Amino acid sequence: MVEERDPVDVFMSLDRWPLSPLEDEEETDTVAAREMYMVGFVIVNVVGLQYYTGSISGREIVGLQREPLNQYDSNAIKVLNTRSVQVGHIERSAAMVLAPLLDANVITIDGIVPKVARQGNRYKLPCQVHIFARFEAFEIVKSAITNGGLYLIGENNPSFTLSEAQVVKEKRSTLEGRDVDEIFKLLDDKVSKKEELKPLEPPKNIIKSKLLLHQNEALWWLVQREISEELPPFWEEKEGNYVNVLTNYSTDKKPEPIRGGIFADDMGLGKTLTLLSLIALDKCGDVISSIKSGHLSSQRDDGLDEEEDTWAASFSKRNRRGTDSRNTDISRKKQKTEQIHTLHVKGKTVFSPDRRSANSNSGPTLVVCPPAVFSTWTSQIEEHTKPGSLKSYIYYGERTGDASELENYDIVLTTYSILASEDTWIDSPIKKIEWWRVILDEAHVIKNANAQQSRAVNNLKANRRWAVTGTPIQNNSFDLYSLMAFLRFEPLSIKSYWNSLIQRPLAQGDEKGVSRLQVLMSTMSLRRTKEKALTGLPSKSIETFVVELSGDEREIYDQMESEAKKIVNQYISSDSSMKNYWTVLSVIVRLRQICVDSALCPADLRSLLPSNKIGDVQSNPQLLEKMLSALQDDEGIDCPICIFPPTNGVITCCGHIFCKSCILKTIKRAKACCPLCRHPLTESDLFICPPEASNAANSGSSSTASSKVIALLKLLVASRDESPGRKSIVFSQFRKLLLLLEEPLKAAGFKILRLDGSMNAKKRCQVIKEFEIPAPEGPTILLASLKASGAGINLTAASRVYLMEPWWNPAVEEQAMDRVHRIGQKEDVKIVRMIARSTIEERILELQEKKKLLARKAFMKKSSQDQREISVNDLRTLMHL
Structure with a gap:
């Protein structure tokens, strides 16, 4: 059994402290952007x-x-x-x-x-x-x-x-005088000449479900990437040496192929089943050998069940260099039925085969994902594979410390936070194993390359590496750099190369940056949208429902925004917006809350804003308490040291939130300073979180419902009148709003459930199963936290989605929407976005469009349109400055 290490020890021993905990959550004003x-x-x-x-x-x-x-x-x-x-x-x-x-x-x-x-x-x-x-x-x-x-x-x-710099010389000379964009053009031509996707069926003795065509084609692409023997992009062989034509580095050792890539199919297209099929092929070494050689028999032995062998025949014989390949029959003996038994592992019961296939020359696959996605993987294994055919282990909570035990499994599931906490452990079993394959599910989690969990996944030893996400670009193109580092895509896995060749041209509005980004994505990723891949999927429509604030709400909002503009403008003009990011965030959060329901805000809103200058933040304990209270309303904030929601939270004089025990241990070490901004700290600079006013704030009572709540109730009642059994999901970022909604919804006769970040994984699974019970016995409304429900779960029981407020990262919203609009949905899906007119919410939509445009362009073919990267001007846009 592994011993849990003190998170402070882990944090203090990092090679480099993270710049800000918010970099994992939202786009920050980093140099790269x-x-x-x-x-x-x-x-x-x-x-x-x-x-x-x-x-x-x-x-x-x-x-x-x-x-x-x-x-x-x-x-x-x-x-x-x-x-x-x-x-x-x-x-x-x-x-x-x-x-x-x-x-x-x-x-x-x-x-x-x-x-x-x-x-x-x-x-x-x-x-x-x-x-x-x-x-x-x-x-x-x-x-x-x-x-x-x-x-x-x-x-x-x-x-x-x-100067040898690209910005000085229009053409950077290489060994053959080619410039950078010519090199990218040659790579693009090479990719475009590759053969089209072909369908490949998984082994029916393991995968019992029938894959859709786009999943069969994705499986073929995944296999081709894994068995590739080609030189990595930008490498060429010259007179016995291997040269990287982008950097001119030369070596006599052949670079290893990049066996992996970015599996970026749209959310809801069944990527998990496709990946299970890929893992299943590991147990069929003879078939992989046949694919490598370009021959795969379309005949079968008489003793083999036809259904179990048709998958092999689906992979057609390939011709090489225009010559006919011989039709070599590869006889396959039917595998003996493996004895199935129940295995108890550390309190978890899993079904497993007695041994690995004799034909398998692979090892275990490590799947890294958020805890909420565990249920998806376990349910998908249960639903789509034959009992006992794949042996799995959840490396989480109470877990083994024996690496040899983990090597006996086909799939090992763990989380990003576990990897981060064990990154400095010498005896971590995860680090001792050279994994056959590492799959990062919801890979956008590592978009901040400076974060500890990003460094932890990069340190894993693996033969094959996959980044799996429907939203590889959430904020800006720098999100992709972390994926390139994980995939070992040289030289773009080094930040200075990425900045020079991709990030800086994008930031300066140079169309070459977009063009290069598109080439990289076509080289390294597979991306299909639901519109193109699933012609039979019900439609999805998105409408914006504009809400007029009441007179009282408008007065409060305008007054708050006027004061907020002054302080945000001051932060920006003094170039201290990141140093005081928490204060800026609290101001923006309050403006957004007023748009939804002023009951979310404290009565004395003005006390949130410094009266004269920034220094007031550091000298007013009451103000600090209010700031902390504001931030607690916003889900997703973790202690940067232990990477969990703060326990007995404290806020520092410099505005950063930690667990009380974590920060106390930290400042008693050699560096008595804030781990995030290096501001000197003593115990007197820490301020305890004020007690939650649960009786007042969370009672669900309000003297007058807000304009948005009234509009939502009208929409839900109209939907019920149209179809009494229809199920709807109401998403909000603010847990307090979900609690406020319970009473009026119940009063209107709705059966409701709530799903939020305060629930553990087991409770969330229970809520989702209960929501699937058809009406009238089952509930018709699910009040769901935007982040707690935004990844890895299936909510296809509903066909209506209401977004109570916009999130400036459109990918978070899209993930929430696609919990409903995905494989298994039988009804047309309608998304309603509730937007308060003439407020910060409309300006958030402007930022969303910028980010969506970059994400779309990354997967387009090259275009000449100009694209300017998102920068510090976002704050000015939000505050209408």
């Missing part, structure tokens, strides 16, 4: 080459990565080659100047080692470090670099033309 332009470049040395195995083959782009916990130099910047292998460090004198600017998110840097003959000291190499910043920060950056003793070569310097 801003418009960065080249200030100039400096020429420095890469030193310490003798201590590292990485090599530079001349005129090569290199990755530059901060290493703040380096025991010899806290300003260290390490240098990586294309293969993510360390070459050395930027010399100490230069790192001392650049590191503070990097840590403050003022600059980003790229590195290029020019093609020069190695002379003099063989333990160092010259390197051009190109420096990028926002225009308004140019003078600060120039001054810091010059005062630090570095010679900055700017645009007005005659030596500027010597």
